[in-house]
Amino acid sequence: GENVEQHPSTLSVQEGDSAVIKCTYSDSASNYFPWYKQELGKRPQLIIDIRSNVGEKKDQRIAVTLNKTAKHFSLHITETQPEDSAVYFCAAGFSGYALNFGKGTSLLVTP
Amino acid sequence: DAGVIQSPRHEVTEMGQEVTLRCKPISGHNSLFWYRQTMMRGLELLIYFNNNVPIDDSGMPEDRFSAKMPNASFSTLKIQPSEPRDSAVYFCASSRDHPGEKLFFGSGTQLSVL
Numbered sequence: 001g002e003n004v005e006q007h008p009s010t011l012s013v014q015e016g017d018s019a020v021i022k023c024t025y026s027d028s029a030s031n032y033f034p035w036y037k038q039e040l041g042k043r044p045q046l047i048i049d050i051r052s053n054v055g056e057k058k059d060q061r062i063a064v065t066l067n068k069t070a071k072h073f074s075l076h077i078t079e080t081q082p083e084d085s086a087v088y089f090c091a092a093g094f095s096g097y098a099l100n101f102g103k104g105t106s107l108l109v110t111p
Numbered sequence: 112d113a114g115v116i117q118s119p120r121h122e123v124t125e126m127g128q129e130v131t132l133r134c135k136p137i138s139g140h141n142s143l144f145w146y147r148q149t150m151m152r153g154l155e156l157l158i159y160f161n162n163n164v165p166i167d168d169s170g171m172p173e174d175r176f177s178a179k180m181p182n183a184s185f186s187t188l189k190i191q192p193s194e195p196r197d198s199a200v201y202f203c204a205s206s207r208d209h210p211g212e213k214l215f216f217g218s219g220t221q222l223s224v225l
Contacts, residue, residue, distance in 0.1 A: 001169075032212060043202065043216040044154070089154060098144060098167055099211045103153035 002027040004092050006102025014110055019080050021105045023090035024072040030092045033066060033073045034099070038087045047088075048075070051095070080109045117203050117217035125225050129191040132220045134203030135184055142210035145178055145188050148200040148219070157201075160186065161210050172197075193224045 003026040013019050025033075034049035050057045050064045050073065057064050061080075066073040073092075077084055087106050091099040116135040124130055136143045145157040158168040160180045168178070175194070180186040190197055200221050204214040 034212070034214075036214075043218050044214075045216070046213055049213070093211050095212060096209050097211050098156050098159045099214070100156065101146075101154040 002030055002092055002100040004090060004100050004102040006090050006105055008105060009103065010106045010108075012108045012110065013080050015080060015082060017080055019077045019084070019107055019109075021075045021088055021090070021107070022072060023074070023092070023102050024070075025092040026071070027092070028068075028071060030094060032093055032095045032099075033064070034091050035062075035064060035075050036089045036091065036101075038089065038104075040086070044089060077107075080107075082109050082111055085109045115203055115205050115215050115217035117201075117220055119220060120218060121221045121223075123223045123225065124193055126194055127192040128224075129189065130193045130197075130222060130224075132188040132201050132203075132222070134186045134188075134217060136186070136203070136205030137207075137215055138184065140205035140207045140215070141183070142206045143180060143186050144204045144206075144211075144214065145186070146202045146204060146216075148202060154202070157188070159210065166210075190222075193222075195224045198222055198224050 006023045031052040036044040037047045038044040061078045063076045087104045089104045090102040093099040118133045144159040147155045156170045158178045163180045178188045200219045202219045203217045
């Protein structure tokens with residue numbers, strides 16, 4: 001089955017800096033790559049997703065890039081704010097099937 | 112819409128007892144997923160249903176775990192007998208159209224087995 005590796009496990013940045021979280025996946029057939037944000041004590045919520053026919057997608061301060069050849073994808077957060085502090089999960093899978101999640105990255109944005 | 116509804120929010124039980132977790136997916140969503148979250152293992156898929164039919168239960172840890180979806184608006188995850196290593200947050204999630212895409216998670220059940 002699909003194996004998703006996520007790095008780093010923890011990340012601390014200063015407010016206003018950029019944050020980058022990277023994931024790799026094992027199954028070249030995977031075609032759907034979402035990112036979820038989980039605030040402390042809350043449920044995971046989808047923040048952005050990308051399909052394999054697209055190399056990059058952007059939504060305000062958040063962007064995701066995908067390199068299918070290398071089987072890795074990344075989340076970029078620019079101009080970080082304290083409310084961006086949360087655990088971020090990447091996932092990979094086939095459209096129409098259950099996802100496999102990475103183990104998460106705990107992001108701390110310090111004022 | 113009320114979102115995905117899970118109950119109970121917290122469950123504390125003693126080893127050996129039966130535990131039943133409940134989930135009501137968003138109306139109109141035809142896929143339902145049970146995930147378990149721990150610090151060590153992250154979010155693990157336990158089982159998923161599509162149109163009330165179990166599609167993949169390979170993530171169910173062992174025979175002590177069972178899940179049912181008797182209709183489109185209700186699912187249960189049962190652990191019998193429970194063990195301390197089952198302590199975790201159990202999330203239910205649902206999606207529409209394409210299973211696995213744009214998951215909506217419930218608030219989770221924090222299970223503690225003493």
